[in-house]
Amino acid sequence: MHQTFDAALEMNLLHANQAGADHNREHFDEWGITCLNLMSSPGAGKTALLEKTLAALRSELAIAVVEGDMTTELDADRLRQCGVPVVAINTGRSCHLDARMVAGGIHQLKDLLDPRSLDLVVVENVGNLVCPAEFEVGEHAKVALLSVTEGEDKPLKYPVMFREANCLLITKTDLAPYLEVDLDRIVANVRQINPQVVIIPVSAKTGAGLEDWLNWVRQVTGRSHQPSDRTPDLITA
Amino acid sequence: MHEVDMTRSLVLTLRDWWESQPDRPQISRVHLRVGDFTCVEPMGLVFAFDAYKEGTFLAAAELAIESVPLVAFCHACQSDYRPEVGLHYACPTCGAPMEDIRSGRELQISHIEYQNAAQETVIGQLAAV
Numbered sequence: 001m002h003q004t005f006d007a008a009l010e011m012n013l014l015h016a017n018q019a020g021a022d023h024n025r026e027h028f029d030e031w032g033i034t035c036l037n038l039m040s041s042p043g044a045g046k047t048a049l050l051e052k053t054l055a056a057l058r059s060e061l062a063i064a065v066v067e068g069d070m071t072t073e074l075d076a077d078r079l080r081q082c083g084v085p086v087v088a089i090n091t092g093r094s095c096h097l098d099a100r101m102v103a104g105g106i107h108q109l110k111d112l113l114d115p116r117s118l119d120l121v122v123v124e125n126v127g128n129l130v131c132p133a134e135f136e137v138g139e140h141a142k143v144a145l146l147s148v149t150e151g152e153d154k155p156l157k158y159p160v161m162f163r164e165a166n167c168l169l170i171t172k173t174d175l176a177p178y179l180e181v182d183l184d185r186i187v188a189n190v191r192q193i194n195p196q197v198v199i200i201p202v203s204a205k206t207g208a209g210l211e212d213w214l215n216w217v218r219q220v221t222g223r224s225h226q227p228s229d230r231t232p233d234l235i236t237a
Numbered sequence: 238m239h240e241v242d243m244t245r246s247l248v249l250t251l252r253d254w255w256e257s258q259p260d261r262p263q264i265s266r267v268h269l270r271v272g273d274f275t276c277v278e279p280m281g282l283v284f285a286f287d288a289y290k291e292g293t294f295l296a297a298a299e300l301a302i303e304s305v306p307l308v309a310f311c312h313a314c315q316s317d318y319r320p321e322v323g324l325h326y327a328c329p330t331c332g333a334p335m336e337d338i339r340s341g342r343e344l345q346i347s348h349i350e351y352q353n354a355a356q357e358t359v360i361g362q363l364a365a366v
Contacts, residue, residue, distance in 0.1 A: 009346045094241075135239070135242070163335075
């Protein structure tokens with residue numbers, strides 16, 4: 001006769017990933033780094049926004065990028081043009097970055113430079129509005145992007161991402177006049193799900209709203225009023 | 238597709254538990270609680286788990302998934318309500334945004350059913366005598 005026993009676990013399904021994310025964050029904290037996790041659907045403008053952000057902030061913050069891409073290094077190559085260290089993680093068939101992959105990225109960064117010289121690490125996640133929302137990577141804040149071309153209903157359809165975000169950038173606002181899109185509707189839909197999120201409309205093309213975003217970054221890195229002259233001390237081979 | 242990665246995470250956690258048991262019991266059922274306000278498709282988890290378990294310590298195990306509805310609490314009305322996932326999240330009575338989530342974010346391994354292999358052996362020996 002088989003006797004069946006029962007063990008209560010009451011553990012998170014993503015316990016293993018969560019432990020990895022906490023471990024990454026401990027490293028960031030130890031090195032004095034703020035980590036942002038940038039998430040959106042494909043083509044919402046994460047890389048374009050990052051290009052502008054790096055160009056504007058690299059003189060005051062020491063920044064590195066961990067770039068998640070399913071198969072290519074196209075985005076990583078674009079960002080390397082901005083003169084900051086970029087490590088690329090090909091996720092293969094996986095549609096999001098997880099804590100283990102980002103840990104691999106951190107190790108790659110350590111081969112390039114002394115992590116203590118960095119102020120900010122931006123993780124550009126794989127373009128996807130669903131999966132990355134559930135996988136923490138060790139970030140201090142989540143930044144979601146939603147472009148005006150995606151439609152007002154997306155926050156309602158993909159609510160977890162917008163619920164989890166600390167900051168939402170409504171991107172490509174320069175296109176709004178050409179579309180039947182209601183920005184107030186987007187904001188209202190997001191607010192239903194996440195009343196606390198900071199919402200910043202931006203256009204990487206025209207630069208509109210960019211200063212608000214840069215100020216948010218300065219604030220979360222704790223450097224709102226102290227421009228720093230630090231640049232990452234790259235270890236050259 | 239992320240159900241595959243979730244399954245990997247689940248299996249790692251189950252393996253830790255299994256290896257901590259001195260008699261390495263046979264796991265027959267793993268009970269999960271999955272909230273409606275998550276990015277998880279329960280059938281995707283079952284599919285990935287069944288593919289994953291072949292030839293492992295979980296070969297005899299099946300997943301039992303309990304769905305947990307999204308329930309929010311409205312501070313203005315001092316009452317719980319059920320947002321309509323995909324359509325409407327604000328309080329249907331007063332329109333206040335979804336502030337506190339009571340349930341629906343669960344991604345939980347609640348409990349494990351298993352057979353104790355060592356004990357069965359003991360019973361078997363007694364029967365033989």
